[in-house]
Amino acid sequence: MSVTGIIFCNIHDHTISELTRVRTLASVPFGCRYRLIDFPLSNMVNSNISNISVIANYNYHSLMNHIGSGKDWDLARRSGGVKILPPYIDPHMSNQTNATYNTRLEALKGIGYSIAQMTCDYVVMTDCNVICNINFNDMINDHIASGADVTMAVKRMELTRAMANEQTLVTSSKEGKITDLLPYPSNFEGFADVSLNILVINRKYLQDIVLDATAHGYVSMTRDVFLRSLSTKNYRIYRYDGYFACISSFEDYYAHNMQLIENQEMFNSLFNIEERPIFTKVRNSAPAYYSESSNVHNSLIADGCIIEGTVENSILFRGVRVGKGAVVKNSILFQDTIISDNASVAYTTCDKNVIIRNNVTLSGHSTLPLYIDRGRMV
Amino acid sequence: MFQKKECIAMLLAGGQGSRLYTLTEKTAKPAVPFGGKYRIIDFPMSNCVNSGIDTVGVLTQYQPLVLNEYIGNGEPWDLDRTRGGVTVLSPYEAKGGKDWYRGTANAIYQNLTFIERYDPEYTLILSGDHIYKMDYSKMLDEHKKNGADCTIAVLEVPMEEASRFGILNTDDNNKIIEFEEKPKQPKSNKASMGIYIFTTKVLKKYLIEDEANPESSNDFGKNIIPNMLADGCPMYSYTFEGYWKDVGTLTSLWEANMDLLGNPPAFNLYDRKFRIFYRHNAFPPHRLGADSVVKNAMITEGCVIDGTVENSVLANGVIVEKGAVVKDCVIMSGVRVRAGAKLEYAIVDSDTVIGENAVVGENKESQKLLLLGAGLEFPAGAKIPGGVMIDANNIKEFIG
Numbered sequence: 001m002s003v004t005g006i007i008f009c010n011i012h013d014h015t016i017s018e019l020t021r022v023r024t025l026a027s028v029p030f031g032c033r034y035r036l037i038d039f040p041l042s043n044m045v046n047s048n049i050s051n052i053s054v055i056a057n058y059n060y061h062s063l064m065n066h067i068g069s070g071k072d073w074d075l076a077r078r079s080g081g082v083k084i085l086p087p088y089i090d091p092h093m094s095n096q097t098n099a100t101y102n103t104r105l106e107a108l109k110g111i112g113y114s115i116a117q118m119t120c121d122y123v124v125m126t127d128c129n130v131i132c133n134i135n136f137n138d139m140i141n142d143h144i145a146s147g148a149d150v151t152m153a154v155k156r157m158e159l160t161r162a163m164a165n166e167q168t169l170v171t172s173s174k175e176g177k178i179t180d181l182l183p184y185p186s187n188f189e190g191f192a193d194v195s196l197n198i199l200v201i202n203r204k205y206l207q208d209i210v211l212d213a214t215a216h217g218y219v220s221m222t223r224d225v226f227l228r229s230l231s232t233k234n235y236r237i238y239r240y241d242g243y244f245a246c247i248s249s250f251e252d253y254y255a256h257n258m259q260l261i262e263n264q265e266m267f268n269s270l271f272n273i274e275e276r277p278i279f280t281k282v283r284n285s286a287p288a289y290y291s292e293s294s295n296v297h298n299s300l301i302a303d304g305c306i307i308e309g310t311v312e313n314s315i316l317f318r319g320v321r322v323g324k325g326a327v328v329k330n331s332i333l334f335q336d337t338i339i340s341d342n343a344s345v346a347y348t349t350c351d352k353n354v355i356i357r358n359n360v361t362l363s364g365h366s367t368l369p370l371y372i373d374r375g376r377m378v
Numbered sequence: 379m380f381q382k383k384e385c386i387a388m389l390l391a392g393g394q395g396s397r398l399y400t401l402t403e404k405t406a407k408p409a410v411p412f413g414g415k416y417r418i419i420d421f422p423m424s425n426c427v428n429s430g431i432d433t434v435g436v437l438t439q440y441q442p443l444v445l446n447e448y449i450g451n452g453e454p455w456d457l458d459r460t461r462g463g464v465t466v467l468s469p470y471e472a473k474g475g476k477d478w479y480r481g482t483a484n485a486i487y488q489n490l491t492f493i494e495r496y497d498p499e500y501t502l503i504l505s506g507d508h509i510y511k512m513d514y515s516k517m518l519d520e521h522k523k524n525g526a527d528c529t530i531a532v533l534e535v536p537m538e539e540a541s542r543f544g545i546l547n548t549d550d551n552n553k554i555i556e557f558e559e560k561p562k563q564p565k566s567n568k569a570s571m572g573i574y575i576f577t578t579k580v581l582k583k584y585l586i587e588d589e590a591n592p593e594s595s596n597d598f599g600k601n602i603i604p605n606m607l608a609d610g611c612p613m614y615s616y617t618f619e620g621y622w623k624d625v626g627t628l629t630s631l632w633e634a635n636m637d638l639l640g641n642p643p644a645f646n647l648y649d650r651k652f653r654i655f656y657r658h659n660a661f662p663p664h665r666l667g668a669d670s671v672v673k674n675a676m677i678t679e680g681c682v683i684d685g686t687v688e689n690s691v692l693a694n695g696v697i698v699e700k701g702a703v704v705k706d707c708v709i710m711s712g713v714r715v716r717a718g719a720k721l722e723y724a725i726v727d728s729d730t731v732i733g734e735n736a737v738v739g740e741n742k743e744s745q746k747l748l749l750l751g752a753g754l755e756f757p758a759g760a761k762i763p764g765g766v767m768i769d770a771n772n773i774k775e776f777i778g
Contacts (some may be wrong), residue, residue, distance in 0.1 A: 032663035033679075071453060072658075264665070264682075271662035282454075282658045287414035287649035287678040287691070289639070294673060300663045304416070305680055306648065308641065315663075319650075 002120040003140060004203070007037065008104055010057035012129040015166075016250045018371045019351070023062040025247070026054070026128040029334050029352075030317045031260055031270070031278075033302040036128045036247070038280045041073050046276045047136035049124060051080030053114065055088055066281050073279045083110050105221040108210050112174055115210050123206050127197040131245040131256070133270050133278070134198065139238045144199040148236040150226070151200045152178065155244045156195040161203040164188040165247035168195040168222060169235055178235040183222050196240060199202070240262075243270040254349065254369045255259050257315055257332050261300055285318050293324055309339070323358075330366070334374075348372060381461040383433050383496040385518055385575075387426045388486055391506035392439030392479055393417060397627045400751040400769040401727060408506030409445040410631070411710050411728070412692045413638050413647065414678040416656045417448060418625060421511070422504045423455045423464075424654045429514035431502065433462035435492050437485045439469055439478060442471060454657045467492060481596030487585040495576065501581055501600065503574040504542065508774040509634050510571075510622040511652055517616045518575055527580040527611040528603070530554065531573035531618050543569035544599055546615050557603050568615055571622060574598065621645040622692065628747055630724055635691045635708040639674050659711075661694045669700060676710075685715070693728075702732075706742045716758070723764060727752035733760055740764030 009026035017074025019028045026037035037054070044052055052075065056063055063084065067073075070082035087101065087110055101107045104125070108115060122143065124136055134153060143151040154170045164185050170193045171180040181195075182188070209225055218224035226235060243266060245256040260267045271278055290296065296311040304319040309326035316322070320333045323341035332349040339345060343356045347364035351374035356362065359378050364370030372378065395407025402410060408419035419436075427430050428433050438445055451457075452464030467489050473530070479485035486503065493501055500521065502514055521529040532546055540561070546568045547556040558564070583760075584602050586592050594601045606613060620642060623634040637644035647654055661680030666672060669743060671686040680695035685702035694711040698704055701718040710728040715721055718735040723742045727749075732738055733756050739748040746765025750756075754768065760777050762768070768776055 064462045219655070261665075267662070269666070277660035278662065279660050284637075284655050286654070287676045287693075288664070289641065289643075289648075290672040290675050290677065291641050292674045294672060296666045297670060298668050299666050301666065301677070302663045306641065 001122070001140070001144070003049045003122045003124060003136075004118055005040075005049045005052040006056075006108075006123060006125045007040045007054045008125070008127045009037065009054060009060065009063060011102075011104060011107070011127050012247070013059075015129065015248045016253050018250050019253070020059065022059065022374055024056060024058075024060050024128075024352075024378075025062075027062040027066050028247070028253075029317060030131065030253075030257065032300040033318055034278060034280045037063065037066070038073075038278055039076070039131050040126045040128060041067075042276070042278045043126075043132070043134050043136060044124065045073050045075065045279065046081050049136060050075060051120070051266040052078055052082045053111070054082060054084045055111060056084055057101060057276070058106070060084065060086060060105065061162055065175075068281070072281050085114065089093075094284070103220055105210075105213050105218055105225065108221075109214050112210055112214065115207055120203050120205070123201050123202065123203050129247050130196045131243070131247070131270070132196060132198075132240065133242050133273055133276055134196070134240055135276070136200075139198075139240075140200055142238050143236070143306075146176070147234065148200075148235050149202055149205050150235045151238050152235065153198040153240045154237045155196060155207065155240050156191065156193055157244070158191050159189060159194070161187070161189045163248075164192065167246065168197070169193065170195050173235045176236045178226075178237060181222055181227055182228070183220075193237060193239075194244075194246075196244070197213065200238075219227075222331045235241050237323065239342070242273075251367075254332065258313070258330070261298055261313060261315065266364040267300075283318055294322075309341075351376070354378070380495040380497075383462060383502040384504055385431055385514075386433040386435070386462075386493065386498045387422075387431050387502040387504055387514075388489070388495050389419070389426075389434055389436045389494070389504045390482055390485060391436050391445060391507055392442075392485065393505070393507060394440040395507065395626060398554070398631065399628065399749060399767050401559055401628075401631075401725070402441070403751075403769070404441055405444045406440045406442060406506075407626075410625075411693060412509065412625065413416040413635060414676050414691050415659075416654060418509065419445070419448070419506045420455075420654055420656045421509050422506055423449075423457070425510075425512050425514060426502075426504075427455050427457065427655065428652055429512075429518075431514060432457065432459055433487060433496055433498075434464045435467045435478065436464060436506075437467045437489065439485075442466075442468060443616055448657055450657070455655045462496065474682060476611070481601075482598045483585055483588055483594075483602050484596035486581075487589050487596070490582060490585065492621045493582075498578050501576050501578045503576065505572045507626055508571065508622060508624055510618075511620065511645075511649075511654070512573075512618060512622075514573075514575075517618075520614070520616050521575045521577075524552075524614045525612060526614045527577050528606055528613045528615050529572045529575045530603070530613070532568040532615045533571055533618055533622050533659065534567050535569045536558075537564065540564035540567045541772065546570060548615050552615045552617070554607065554615055556605060559599060564571050566772075568617070570599070571618060572599075573618075574603075580606070580655070593748075628749055632708055632747060636706075638676055638691060639689065659694055667700070670698075680711075685717075707739075710752075721743075722748075724748035724750060726750045730754040730756070732756050733758035736760040736762070 009024040013020040069076040075082040169182040288305040292306040302318040309322040317335045319336040325342040327344040329346040337350045340358045348370040355377045395402040397580040457464040526761040604667045625631040664681035667684035676691045684700040686697040690707040699717040702715045716734040722739040724739040749767040751769030
């Protein structure tokens with residue numbers, strides 16, 4: 001059995017435009033030392049999927065920088081490994097707009113040639129907006145055993161109306177056959193099976209879909225392909241019960257980060273599963289140093305930080321400096337942020353390389369976390 | 379494919395390090411963990427890479443499994459090269475017989491074929507038991523400028539300690555006049571660091587001659603250097619300024635770890651321009667709980683701290699539970715200190731568990747450094763004195 005992985009990087013960029021202005025959603029930092037793409041990449045590697053295509057659309061420099069040769073995920077391989085597929089505009093195509101693609105299906109059409117060349121048995125496709133630690137081997141075995149054309153990962157959860165509006169809900173029969181798909185309903189609340197935007201699909205069927213979609217000019221995988229074929233094809237669900245975070249807004253992003261501090265069980269269900277570690281780019285930082293004057297509680301701290309001040313309920317990425325007398329509360333500080341002596345930040349997300357000068361006080365609010373651009377000096 | 383190189387490094391990593399006791403029972407000394415996430419060998423390896431040396435032969439002999447695994451293909455140090463890179467050189471059987479490495483010079487002699495493949499003008503000889511950051515390229519420049527056959531890196535030590543080292547007496551131009559091993563009446567304070575650059579063709583000549591002499595103990599310090607001096611070869615010292623520590627004993631290993639603490643520390647690992655590379659483990663970020671107190675300490679990824687940690691260096695995945703106190707300790711990966719336990723002035727090897735409310739070790743002022751081996755389990759309420767060394771063989775005597 002051979003499996004190829006496809007990861008979509010930009011599909012949901014619009015959901016947190018603050019952070020994706022300078023990067024893809026896939027390269028948005030998360031969880032103190034990771035980028036969102038580390039989760040699908042690690043999930044695949046941990047399930048022995050070592051032939052992975054990463055489909056990028058725009059702003060993918062940070063992504064390429066992060067993935068490099070792929071060796072930090074053990075994906076620098078002679079056969080397979082990870083490759084980034086950036087888009088290109090085909091001058092011979094008739095429907096000439098400068099846009100490259102907006103949906104999964106359009107992205108797949110864009111790499112139609114690569115897909116036509118595939119010889120694997122199954123394809124695992126995932127977006128980057130859902131953070132989870134999922135065992136793809138188990139999901140693929142389930143897919144094979146059930147004889148499905150497509151298997152979608154779902155998680156049962158309680159949704160508010162606002163949350164439901166950001167998700168695709170999946171209805172299925174007792175036997176697990178999908179009976180309906182509800183993309184972004186605006187009037188639903190209560191318990192539902194939520195799609196993780198992760199699916200296993202037979203390679204041959206995927207090739208047919210892409211050819212057919214090109215012929216018909218289809219745009220949406222869910223609406224134009226799956227919903228039209230619900231009765232004729234065998235689409236099934238795979239129940240996932242682990243850590244789940246869907247990044248659908250900046251507030252969401254902030255809340256999910258904070259949850260990792262507050263809830264250790266949740267933290268462990270994402271990061272501390274035996275045989276399924278999350279890998280990320282190695283930076284060769286020294287361990288974090290806490291000085292005599294440091295005072296740190298309820299926080300997640302990455303290597304390379306030097307802390308001399310007070311830190312509470314915060315997440316510090318690699319290489320952050322917190323000076324003497326500085327106070328950091330309820331904040332997320334990205335890589336190499338410097339909080340100078342006696343400065344104070346609260347409810348603030350500082351992007352990479354931000355410098356907060358001496359004695360500056362900054363504060364957002366729990367309902368409106370502040371965001372400081374990459375490289376800004378305050 | 380062997381590209382000609384100007385300078386290659388030969389790293390002597392076969393030493394047992396018997397004065398580190400249980401830490402080197404199953405591991406060669408260069409593979410002993412240091413500074414939370416490093417191993418001793420990371421320092422000379424990173425120095426090579428930071429000095430532009432991309433071909434390194436690592437000579438292993440004693441308990442090589444962990445060391446060989448750790449070096450692997452050299453990827454962490456960017457030494458996975460098509461032309462050059464790292465090569466592990468172990469003793470071998472040859473047509474003329476088989477032999478262990480009998481001394482530092484013999485070890486290099488047995489690997490002359492390896493050196494010849496790269497045809498380097500200069501050969502750098504290093505040992506795998508020191509903690510320091512050094513740009514060898516500056517030393518090489520000096521070697522070339524002096525037209526030397528051999529350049530020896532030296533550290534200026536306090537005069538009263540000079541009698542513990544191999545001392546070089548030089549003239550005003552740093553030309554070596556005399557070499558004295560541990561002199562009773564030292565004439566200079568230039569202590570050899572065991573780092574040599576040789577002009578390869580001279581090195582070869584002396585290694586071959588030395589090998590032919592059955593009386594020789596085949597050692598650089600005892601034989602090669604004195605022989606070259608006696609023959610009047612141009613030899614120079616190169617003075618290194620910076621932090622350097624031999625971590626051959628438990629106390630010096632503990633001290634070197636403590637030198638990483640402070641701001642600025644005696645030995646700074648935070649310089650992004652001179653990074654120390656290491657083989658990476660995928661641990662999540664570390665977590666400090668609501669009641670944690672961490673003062674003057676280094677904490678590595680994967681740790682969970684709910685108790686108190688002071689003046690200590692904690693490696694990957696160490697867990698300090700609520701109410702536990704860790705003070706003046708060097709803790710290796712995966713150790714768990716259970717609730718209410720007190721651990722003082724100790725080196726604790728990986729995966730050992732300290733039971734609830736156990737009192738382990740004595741305060742630093744007692745000067746009784748405690749060593750706990752790997753994978754031990756101390757029951758709740760255990761009382762362990764300072765100044766002892768405990769491993770799987772003798773733990774019963776201490777926990778009854």
